[in-house]
Amino acid sequence: MSSTSVTSVILGLLALGPRSGYEIKTTVDRSTRFFWAASYGQIYPELRPLERDALVPREDSPNGVRARRLYRLTDAGRDDFRRWLLGTETTEEVPDDNLLRFFFADTLPRDEALLPLEGRRLWHEALAARLREIDELPGDDPPFVDLVLRWGIAYSEWGA
Amino acid sequence: MSSTSVTSVILGLLALGPRSGYEIKTTVDRSTRFFWAASYGQIYPELRPLERDALVPREDSPNGVRARRLYRLTDAGRDDFRRWLLGTETTEEVPDDNLLRFFFADTLPRDEALLPLEGRRLWHEALAARLREIDELPGDDPPFVDLVLRWGIAYSEWGA
DNA sequence: TAGTGCATGTAATGCGTTACATGATTTC
């Protein structure tokens, strides 16, 4: 399975309940859009290989009369998703993966649900440390440039 | 002049002092990288039209012996940059422009330097309002999805 | 009955990153 963010998000949304491609898109637009967006051009093509890997077998189930394809997670798919969700590959730099895991934390049982949250916190701390490092070395930065750095530091620290 | 972010950033860095393409890249890597990055593939090609528009006439000035092209802002370029910096086109959704204006605020005289900061605050408030709106309508979201929304709201409110 | 929303998909387009080419110069 290809491991881009789209894959994980699709799997995650299907873990919350069966959906069509169209619904995946609208859900993303309502929820993660502010930090992570997706377009039909990503979603529909990605559904194909996911079917192939037996992760999401589709059921042609017309809702009322209108034709649409509902996708549902198989156990294998649920496992794959769980593996991603509990994964901790520190994707240094980009906050996406961290936030997305955070976002899907409630698909986990109660006693594990805090792990993604913890991962996010660790990432925040790592970022804060790196920014502080930069802030302390040369010293020839104009005031506002420095302010943005401080803002970044404060922002990271606030994530705890 | 094309009005992508690269343009503004190049202009902004040159407003802080003359630089070469290489130095523009390294400066960006040290400073804005965490929220806005640029590659040679963007920087060097963009320098050409900026020259054409007489914004940044280059001077072939070997530093010591090594050949490099220093770029300096013309008055016209400074004006263009100032116009962008004080601009308030609310680029709804994407925080980049806001943060970048924030970042370059110290190229402005003291009495105007707070304007970009204010712009950033307004953007934060607008975002917070929108998230709160979303948070309040349907109500069928699982707990952590809601938590992320609340996180977004808190984050936005914190920007004040 | 005209317009909007549901629904699936693909092709074109745009844009940024990665990788490469090239060469001088400092540093170890």
Added chain:
DNA sequence: GAAATCATGTAACGCATTACATGCACTA
């Protein structure tokens, strides 16, 4: 004298957005 850094640039590639094509169904 080898490796790292300074320095400028371009071509290929990958990937996501935009726009388009298509058609049914609900609603004003």
